[in-house]
Amino acid sequence: MTDEKKITCIVCPIGCKILVKIDGKHFELVDGNKCKRGIDYAISEALDPRRMLTSSVLVKNGEWPLVSVKSSKPVPKNKIVSVLNEIKKASVNAPVKSGQVVLNNVADTKIDIVATKSIKK
């Protein structure tokens, strides 16, 4: 079965509306992209949509109660909820260094959750 899909590109601020056809694993560009980067985005969005994930993790004994975190790589969209649930359960002891891995292989995605801020004791 062939699906037609309109994808808004999120690579740059223009936000092109790109029309694609998908048939299982087969991808066909129809129209709408203003540049080449749009094609790459449309392919990944059509076949394996992913998003960078940012949130925060509880800090124990720190000068702030939370540390901001991000995923080390874009997370498959269908895994976002389970990754968020792991993040909510996690906690870390101060001090925290920016770049420190807070969660390893989160929700079996082979993706890490990394602190994006340093928190002193």
Added chain:
Amino acid sequence: MVEHGRKMINLNADVAIIGGGPAGLAAAISAHENGAKNVIVLDRNSWLGGILPQCIHDGFGVEETGTSMTGPEYAEMYIKAARKKGINFMNETMVLQFDKNRKIIAVNKKGLHEIKAKSIVLAMGCREKTRWNIMIPGDRPSGIYTAGVAQAFINLYNIMVGKNVVILGSGDVGLIMARRLKFEGANVLGVVEILPYASGLPRNVVQCLDDYDIPLYLNHTVTYVKGKERLESVTIAQVDEKMNIIPGTEREIKCDTLLLSLGLIPENELSKNVKIELDDLTGGPIINQSFETSLSGVFACGNCLQVYDTVDTLSMDAKVAGENAAKKSVKQNKFINVKAGKGIRYVVPQRINEPGKIHFTLRVEKPCESPTLHVISDGIELLKKKLPWANPANTVEFDIDISAEVVKYKDLEVILDD
């Protein structure tokens, strides 16, 4: 430090920067790189980076560095660079006023400070519009927050603001907060936007609303808030092209929280105090090509100058401001004006007093496809540029070589033909 009769702590600075957010940090680093040895940054918070530590989402620094960073990472990059250079930071320090001779009075827990600065850079940032900027009638319950305040509570203080949320205004902060609240388990009932299009970037509409099936109500506004104590509901209604409410379209939405993302107002109380000329259109000081305000030796950058779309362009401009603050200022007695003409909301800089290659930033009035930008001086077209698209949410930037001839006597006008 010497104490005299009025018990002030006296300091001197080559460049004093008011505000340690992204603009202040960028200006400080650049001022130092350009020869200012003694740079002092004054900030009222206990931390540096201004609003960035609470902007935990990514997308910062793409234009500037080619990599996407989160707000805290972007801030840390600048803070590290500034500390390496030995820039002096005074945190939890509030500037109460400064005068025409660039004498700053500031206060912190050590006492009152009098700082004599050769140059001052204004980098005070901006504040959010509130319910009362658009006069939403109804009750006065709790549960109404500006988006930035809610963002601080959730991302910095570990405090949740509510369960069932309506967001008014589709600026980027509103869109980012819709997703953030969803991630934290809130029920985001919709984003309400009075304009026929989202005010934030299309990519944020996709990854913050569409991804999570959060409805966007265009051509709608909140007409009433109800709740004797905590918010109980808001009424939304459709508006016509003139933004008048269409009777009969009102609809009550039960909710306990209303987030307002209505836009930002440059903070310029200190500038007003010393009678620096302000631009009604930007809300910030009127500046020349060197980011110098109408008060000699006082420069402005960041969101207190104009509300920027991205921190990248903000920092790049702030570096130019910092560089100029480190140098000697150009005499300001003669200048030409840069006017925002048809289709243009504002242009920065508003004044030019020296020839050369000048970088302009402008905001258009409404979205349009492939318009043409014209810069005209005394009937002569200095620039004609076809744009692929234009949107009030995105500033337009361009450079022009301005000759000495033009600077002598001819004002510039910028217009947009669609």
Added chain:
Amino acid sequence: MKNFHVAIIGGGVIGSAIAWELSKYKVNTVVFEMGSDVASGMTKANSGVIHSGINSATDSLKARFCVEGNKMLQSLSKQLGFPLKMVGKYVIAKNEEETKELERLIKIGEDNEVPGLEIKDGSEVKRKEPNVPCYKALWVPTAGIMQPYEFTIALAENAAINNVNFLLETKVKNIQKKGDNFLIKTNKGEFQSQIIVNAAGLNCGEIVSMLEEPDFNVYPCRGEYLVLDKNYSNLINSMIYPVPPKELGVLGVHITPTIEGNILLGPSAEFIDDAEEKRTTKEMMKTLFNEAKEIIPTLPEKAVINAYSGIRCKLASPKEGGWADYRIEESKQTPGLINLLGIESPGLTGAPAIAKEITRMISKSIELKTKTDFKTRKIIKKRFAEMTAKEQSDLIKKDERYGRIVCRCEHITEAEIIQALSNPIGAQTLSSVKYRCRAGMGRCQGGFCTQHIVRIMEEQFKIDVNKMKLKSPDSNLFDGRTR
């Protein structure tokens, strides 16, 4: 069960004034306030006008207490440290017809012994008030302004340091007369008292009906206001009133400067069914602006920065014309129950005189002996922002928390926030802080300081985030932790 000599129901300006008056004597007094702070009902939302006494019929209680209260307020202001300004007022007539109304007011005023009344020509008014064109105007020099909540807080906190018990968030649910005592049931437990002072404002009828069948009705009448930005404070110097409209027993939409430097437009007058409907409406915002523009034709629309409303407690229905005198009396049917009914404008002005009268009434059944250790504390010392550099430096040396500005719009320091939260009646909402030290009242409406105040509440006062409130018992600010 706790026993009191006097139980005051209602911590508005009337209840607080009575509490303070009684705190001078050796009498055990309690105030039940259902809100989270004093001044949270009718008192909070009115024009803040110190009336002269030209608007109430001679020999009425309204006229008597207004004139007496007016004379007491200036010395009270000095004693308790709440600011007031005797800015005077003009009642303006647009034509000869309206001038007759001014003559009528001057007659009432003179009968009430209001000094200094004078009718002035439009040209003379224009010299003092360049933005107010008129034909003639009545000048009332003894009218003034104050902040109703500052006055009430000053009264209540002074009463509290002299051992009056303030029970906030305490709603009286039932009262029974048991012998010589009243048994009072509240959501915070049961209490006994010899005398009940019913200063419940809009709920005065509800309180009476717990003990007897009321012989009156309360007609709530809403008044909406618009607030102008401080940048427009020089539009007027004095208060500007139109001649009073014939109906409704109100004074009409007037223009009032405030102590803080804003200007108020309003109030409207609209009889409503539900006394709780304290809201603002789009329609009335327009009407108020247009009516004010009749007085100041150059009034700019962008000057409007806020809106609020309050409810008047009227004993006369719209059919009866809305005007009725106060009823301040001990119930014949229930001895010991002292009722204050229909206390609307000029109740703020009359409050200190009313309090004296109630104290006299109480002294008939309870012997009031003067305290020897009566204390007075000025509520508003000089604000940090208003001090000289030397005063500021000295203060920071003594207490470094004065060096930390928390509210950047109004320049309010951490020390002042902490003082506000440490008030003797135990009010700790965000509004309590705002009304005591102005934090959050400025341009950003709390955008910058709320988070810092919340942190102070949490770290230094150990208030649970789920119990932090905006202004009233159920106006919770937050919904727990994110983590």
